[in-house]
Amino acid sequence: MTDIPNSTVSSETLTPFSSQSALSRPEHFPYSDGHLHKPPLARDEMRDIISLSLWAGQMLLQYGADSARVEEIVHRLVTGLGCDWADIEVQPNSLVATTVNNQDFRTRVRRAPSRGVNMTVIAEVSDLSYRVYRGEVDRIGVRQELRRIDDLAPQYDRAVVIMTVGISCAAFCRLFGGDAAAMLVTWAASSAAMFVRQELHHHHVNPLLMITLTAFVAGIFASLAWIFPISQTPGLAIAASVLLLVPGVPLINSAEDLLRGHIVTGMARGFYGLLVSLAIALGLALSIWVTRGKGF
């Protein structure tokens, strides 16, 4: 689909309000607006394009892509599938797109509440958009691919996640200057907390409540280093064991959005990061209060 001017178009057909049906128009029809357009699409083709592109955008937004990336990939999909243009509006919990083909357009809203972070989905959808752009995948293929990506199981086993998150928090404890006993306690505490988090996530508990409860569990377990004097650095075990909850992705995405002009989504993500931090503080305060009878 190259934008080559079609010189055989007669002057009568130059008006967009001609009585000809959309499908019988020549390719790259030059309108009175002076632009060249891609071949006209039927209404149902445009419906498919917008719903598929928004499905992709919804997955990106839900699994932690920044707003500019969502816009870019949805735009690439819409134009790659045959539309001339797309205007995309990314909101904190939804996205709106209008696709344009010749003088025709379709608009749709799609909700996309956050569902955590999944880098594999982002990588797959991004890759799919490039394949569509190169003309390797058509609309039918895009639907199949998006279905496959949506149904992808997590790459790593639950137990592997629990173990490695524990190891990571223990490494953080070491970086903070904790001793071996504190690292061991951190490993146990954050592994237990990760298990609790997975269970709560599975039952669709409110995210902020989930974070408070997880931080509480981590704090209770990490307080073992305080109750039994096995470590010289018991405070560091508590500090490191809640790090699995740190809202790193919302905060970095927030900065990226703010710096690139997506102020609304940037503020929403930043505020969510702040709320998560407060939820961690609440959970920890509860655990300190339970184990030591003070703190509030």
Place this chain on the structure above:
Amino acid sequence: MELSTLLSHVLQEMFWGMTATIGFAILFNVPRRALLTCLLLAAVGRGTRALCMETGGVSIVPATLVAATIIGFLSRAYALRLQMPSTIFGITAAIPLVPGKFAFETMLGVLQVASLPADTVSALLVTTAVNGVKTGLILGALAVGIVAPSLIFHREKPVV
């Protein structure tokens, strides 16, 4: 500082920074073929920060900015090479630079300030405020550093 001590310090920082990233990369469901690159960038970031702080004599905030900028540019390079979005490498590798300890101490300080009698908290209030400012500045430096390449390279004309 002696060269051997410096070297062992930086290497230790790199090793533990890398270890601290593994769990988060797996939690974020990073594709398997991107895993090693994420760990490498995390080690580079943590090593750069340690090196800046030990030899350059700069504080943790500018050191974080330098480290995060290097991570940002490297994640761009690896994104082109592995044909993957740069977010994967940037965000994952930034994790060991997140100021977890300062954030924790701020949190705890705020809670203690709320519970102590008013005439005894001034010193605690100052420590808490300092920790809070450090947390905010480190996070800001981290984010700006990671985003730096897209600020510099990405110059689309406005579409409307």
